[in-house]
Amino acid sequence: MNALELQNVDMVFNPGGENAVAALRGIDLSVEPGEFISLIGPSGCGKSTMLRLVGDLLAPTAGSVTVNGKSAPQARLDRDYGMVFQNATLLEWRRILANVELPLEIMDVSKSERIQTARDMLELVQLDQFEDHYPWQLSGGMQQRVAIARALAFRPSLLLMDEPFGALDEMTRERMQMELLRIWQETETTVVFVTHSIPEAVFLSTRVVVMSPRPGQITKIVDIDLPQPRVFETREDQRFFALLTRVRESLRAVEEE
Amino acid sequence: MTERIRRWVPAAAVFVAALVLWEGVVRVFDIQGFLLPAPSAIVAALATETDVLTTAAIGTFATALVGLGVGSLMAALAAFAASRWPLVREGAMPVAIAANSTPIVVLAPVANSWFGLRSMAGGVFVVAVLVFFPVMINLVRGLMSANASELELMQSYAAPRRTTLWKLQLPNALPYLFSALKVAAALSLIGAIVKEYFGGSQERLGQYITSKAALFQYEEAWAAIVVASAFGILLYLLILLIERRAMPWHVSVRRT
Amino acid sequence: MSRRHRSRAVGSFILIVLGMVALWEGYKWMGQTTGGTWPLTDIELPVRTNDRAMPHVWDIVSALFRPATRAAGADLLVVLLLRAAFFTWRSAVIGFAAGSLVGFGLGVLFVRSSLAERGLMPYVVASQTVPVIAIAPILVVWGGRLELPNWVPVAAISAYLAFFPVAINTLRGLRSPAATASELMRSYAASQNQVLWKLQVPAALPFLFPALKIAATTSVIGAIVGELPAGMSEGLGRALLSFASSFSSSPEKLFASVLIAALVGVFFVALVAIAERIAIPPTRRLKEDTTMNVTPRLGNTGA
Numbered sequence: 001m002n003a004l005e006l007q008n009v010d011m012v013f014n015p016g017g018e019n020a021v022a023a024l025r026g027i028d029l030s031v032e033p034g035e036f037i038s039l040i041g042p043s044g045c046g047k048s049t050m051l052r053l054v055g056d057l058l059a060p061t062a063g064s065v066t067v068n069g070k071s072a073p074q075a076r077l078d079r080d081y082g083m084v085f086q087n088a089t090l091l092e093w094r095r096i097l098a099n100v101e102l103p104l105e106i107m108d109v110s111k112s113e114r115i116q117t118a119r120d121m122l123e124l125v126q127l128d129q130f131e132d133h134y135p136w137q138l139s140g141g142m143q144q145r146v147a148i149a150r151a152l153a154f155r156p157s158l159l160l161m162d163e164p165f166g167a168l169d170e171m172t173r174e175r176m177q178m179e180l181l182r183i184w185q186e187t188e189t190t191v192v193f194v195t196h197s198i199p200e201a202v203f204l205s206t207r208v209v210v211m212s213p214r215p216g217q218i219t220k221i222v223d224i225d226l227p228q229p230r231v232f233e234t235r236e237d238q239r240f241f242a243l244l245t246r247v248r249e250s251l252r253a254v255e256e257e
Numbered sequence: 258m259t260e261r262i263r264r265w266v267p268a269a270a271v272f273v274a275a276l277v278l279w280e281g282v283v284r285v286f287d288i289q290g291f292l293l294p295a296p297s298a299i300v301a302a303l304a305t306e307t308d309v310l311t312t313a314a315i316g317t318f319a320t321a322l323v324g325l326g327v328g329s330l331m332a333a334l335a336a337f338a339a340s341r342w343p344l345v346r347e348g349a350m351p352v353a354i355a356a357n358s359t360p361i362v363v364l365a366p367v368a369n370s371w372f373g374l375r376s377m378a379g380g381v382f383v384v385a386v387l388v389f390f391p392v393m394i395n396l397v398r399g400l401m402s403a404n405a406s407e408l409e410l411m412q413s414y415a416a417p418r419r420t421t422l423w424k425l426q427l428p429n430a431l432p433y434l435f436s437a438l439k440v441a442a443a444l445s446l447i448g449a450i451v452k453e454y455f456g457g458s459q460e461r462l463g464q465y466i467t468s469k470a471a472l473f474q475y476e477e478a479w480a481a482i483v484v485a486s487a488f489g490i491l492l493y494l495l496i497l498l499i500e501r502r503a504m505p506w507h508v509s510v511r512r513t
Numbered sequence: 514m515s516r517r518h519r520s521r522a523v524g525s526f527i528l529i530v531l532g533m534v535a536l537w538e539g540y541k542w543m544g545q546t547t548g549g550t551w552p553l554t555d556i557e558l559p560v561r562t563n564d565r566a567m568p569h570v571w572d573i574v575s576a577l578f579r580p581a582t583r584a585a586g587a588d589l590l591v592v593l594l595l596r597a598a599f600f601t602w603r604s605a606v607i608g609f610a611a612g613s614l615v616g617f618g619l620g621v622l623f624v625r626s627s628l629a630e631r632g633l634m635p636y637v638v639a640s641q642t643v644p645v646i647a648i649a650p651i652l653v654v655w656g657g658r659l660e661l662p663n664w665v666p667v668a669a670i671s672a673y674l675a676f677f678p679v680a681i682n683t684l685r686g687l688r689s690p691a692a693t694a695s696e697l698m699r700s701y702a703a704s705q706n707q708v709l710w711k712l713q714v715p716a717a718l719p720f721l722f723p724a725l726k727i728a729a730t731t732s733v734i735g736a737i738v739g740e741l742p743a744g745m746s747e748g749l750g751r752a753l754l755s756f757a758s759s760f761s762s763s764p765e766k767l768f769a770s771v772l773i774a775a776l777v778g779v780f781f782v783a784l785v786a787i788a789e790r791i792a793i794p795p796t797r798r799l800k801e802d803t804t805m806n807v808t809p810r811l812g813n814t815g816a
Binding site: 264265266267268270271272344345347348349351352355356357358359360361362363364366367369370371372378442443446447450451454455466467470471473475478479482485486489490492493 | 521522524525526528529530533559560561566628631632633634635636638639641642643644646648649650651654726729730733734737738741742749753754756757760761764767768770771774775776777778779781782
C-alpha cells in the first residue's frame with residue numbers, strides 16, 4: 001500500500017467565479033512508505049497547495065487523495081500525519097514541553113504518558129535541556145526543531161513539511177537538514193517536503209518532484225540515487241552536482257515554455 | 258453590488274424581527290405604557306412631539322458638537338506637545354490615562370455652578386473635558402506610531418522636523434484619530450445628555466427625558482431616546498464617511 | 514521599564530499634577546488681583562475666581578478630613594464618601610462582571626458563526642451610539658415597578674457599557690492566531706472546543722485585558738450616572754447631587770466628592786491592571802498602540 005496517492009488531482013480556488021484560480025492541474029503522484037519526496041517549483045506553482053491537499057486542509061476540486069489507503073479526511077481524523085510550517089507556530093504562552101504535548105492533549109493521552117512522550121521527542125531533536133523554556137527564548141532553528149518534535153509526537157507515518165527551513169540562515173539550514181535526515185532514518189517516516197532550494201531538495205530526497213508554474217503540473221520526477229545515509233561530503237560529490245543540474249534544467253525548461 | 262446588500266440581510270432581518278416581536282409582545286400581553294411602550298406608540302409620540310423634540314434635540318446636539326470640536330482641538334494641541342517633547346509625554350500620558358478612568362461627567366454640577374444652569378457653556382465644558390482625554394491619548398499614540406525605518410527614510414532626505422510631521426507622522430496618525438473620534442462622538446452625546454440630567458433648560462433632551470419619565474409619559478421619553486440614538490448613529494456614520502475619504506488606503510477601509 | 518525610566522516618569526507625573534495645582538491657584542490669584550477680568554483688558558474671565566466658585570486646593574483636600582455635616586456625631590467627609598463609593602463600586606463590579614461575560618460570550622459566538630456576526634454586530638456597534646445613559650431614568654422606574662433592589666438597574670447600565678469593548682476585543686483576540694496555527698489545530702483533527710480553549714482563548718488574553726480596563730472605567734461611570742435619577746439614598750451619585758445643591762454654602766465638598774469619584778475609577782482600573790500582570794507575562798502584553806483601536810468597521814464585519 002502506498003503511503004500517498006494523488007490521482008488526477010485538480011485544485012481551483014473560487015471555482016465558477018471571476019476570481020477563479022487554477023492552482024493545480026492533473027496531478028498524479030505515488031509515494032512509497034519511507035520515501036523522502038521534495039516538491040520544488042517556481043513561486044505560485046501550487047506546491048504548498050498540494051501539501052495542504054494531502055493534509056486535508058483543503059479539498060481538491062477534482063481527483064482523489066489517498067493516504068495510507070484512506071481518504072485524506074479520514075487520514076486526518078486518524079492523525080496519520082504531522083505537519084511543520086515555515087514559521088514554527090509554537091504557542092507562545094506554553095513552555096517548550098507543553099508545546100510538544102499539544103497534539104497528545106488533543107488526543108486525550110494521559111498526562112504521564114504525554115509528558116514522557118514529549119520528553120522522548122525533545123531528546124530526539126536534542127533539545128531536552130530546554131523543556132522549561134518559552135518559545136521566545138529559543139532561536140529560530142531551535143524553534144523549528146521543537147516544531148518537528150511536536151509533529152512527530154504521536155508517531156505519524158507521514159510528515160508534511162512546508163519550507164520549514166526557509167526562514168533560517170544558510171549555516172543553520174545545513175545543520176537542520178542533517179538533523180532531519182537523522183530523524184527520518186530513526187523514525188522511518190515518509191516525508192513530503194516543500195522547498196524553494198534546489199540543493200536542499202537534492203540533498204534530502206529520494207525523489208524530487210519538479211513542478212511547472214501555475215496551473216501547477218508535475219513536469220518531471222528526478223530519482224536521487226545518491227548513497228544513504230547522506231553526509232556533509234555528499235554535497236561535494238560529482239553526482240550531486242549532476243543531479244543539481246538535472247533539476248535546475250528541468251525547472252528552467254518549464255519556465256521557458 | 259448585490260453581494261454587499263446580501264451581507265446586510267441578516268442584520269436587517271434581526272431588526273425587523275425585533276420590532277415585530279416587541280410590538281407583538283406588548284399587544285398580546287397588554288403591557289402598560291409605563292412599563293414598555295409599543296413601537297407604534299413611540300412613533301406616535303414622535304409625531305405629536307416633533308416640534309418640542311426638534312428644539313430640544315438641536316440644543317443638545319449643538320452642545321455636543323461644539324464640545325466635541327473644542328475638546329478635540331485642545332487634545333490635538335496637547336498631543337503635538339506631547340509628541341514633540343518626551344518629558345511632557347512621560348508626565349502627561351499617565352495623567353491623561355488616569356483622568357480617562359475617572360467619571361468626568363461628575364463635573365456636571367461643578368459646571369452648573371461655574372457657568373450657570375441655562376448657559377450652553379457648561380455643557381460644552383463637560384463635553385470638551387470628556388472628549389479631551391481619549392482623543393489626546395489616541396493622537397499621541399498615532400503620532401508616535403511611525404516606525405524606525407520610516408523615520409530613517411525621512412532622515413536620509415534631511416527632512417526638517419515639520420516636513421516629517423506633515424508627511425509622515427500625520428498620515429500615520431489618521432487611523433488613530435478617526436478611531437478616537439468615533440469614541441469621542443458617542444461620548445459627546447452622552448456627556449451632553451448627562452450634563453442636562455443635572456439640571457438646566459427644559460428645552461434640552463436630557464431634561465426632557467427626565468421630566469417625561471417623572472410624569473410617567475414613557476412614550477415621549479422613548480421618542481426622545483430614539484431621536485438621540487439616531488443622531489448618535491448619524492454622527493458615527495458621518496465620521497466613517499470622512500474616514501473613507503481621508504484614508505482610502507487603510508486596511509480597515511479597503512474593500513477586497 | 515528600567516528603574517531610571519520609571520523614576521523619571523513618576524517625577525514627570527508629579528510635576529504635571531503640581532503644575533495643574535499651580536494653574537488652578539494661579540488662575541485664582543490672577544482673578545483676585547485683576548478683579549475678575551483678563552489682565553490688561555476688560556474681558557471677563559470665564560470662571561469666577563472667588564473662593565465660592567473655586568475653593569483653594571488645600572481647602573478641598575482638608576474638607577475631606579472634616580465632618581461631612583453639621584449634625585452631631587457626623588462622619589468625616591472622607592468616610593462618608595468612601596462608604597458611598599463602596600456602594601457605587603459594588604453595583605459597578607456586578608455590572609462589569611455581567612457585561613464582560615456577555616461580551617466574551619458574544620465574541621465566542623461571532624467567531625463560531627459568521628451568520629450571527631453579520632446579523633448582530635451592527636447592533637453591538639450601534640448599542641454604544643445609543644446613549645444608554647438616556648435610558649437610565651426609565652430603567653430605574655422599571656426596577657422600582659418590578660420591585661427589584663435599587664442597585665439592579667444601576668448594574669444593568671454598567672453592564673451595558675462594559676460589554677462592548679469586551680465583545681469587540683474578544684473577537685479580535687480570538688481571531689488573532691496566525692493561519693498556520695489554525696491549520697495546525699485542524700491537522701490534529703481538534704474539536705471546535707479544543708481549538709477555542711487551547712488556541713483562541715489563550716491568544717485572546719492580551720486583547721482581553723485592555724478591554725477589561727476600559728470596561729472597568731465605563732462601568733464605574735455607568736454606576737454613578739445610573740444612580741442620579743434613581744433617588745437612591747446611598748452611593749456616589751446621591752452624594753454628588755446633594756453636594757451640588759449645597760454648592761453655594763460649601764463648594765469644597767463637591768470638589769472633594771469629584772476627587773473621590775475619580776479615585777474609584779482609577780482604583781478599579783488598577784485592580785484590573787494587577788490581574789493582567791498576573792495573567793500575562795510582559796512579553797505577551799500588547800503594545801499600548803493597539804488598545805484603543807478597537808472600533809470595528811461597520812461595513813466590513815467579516816473582512
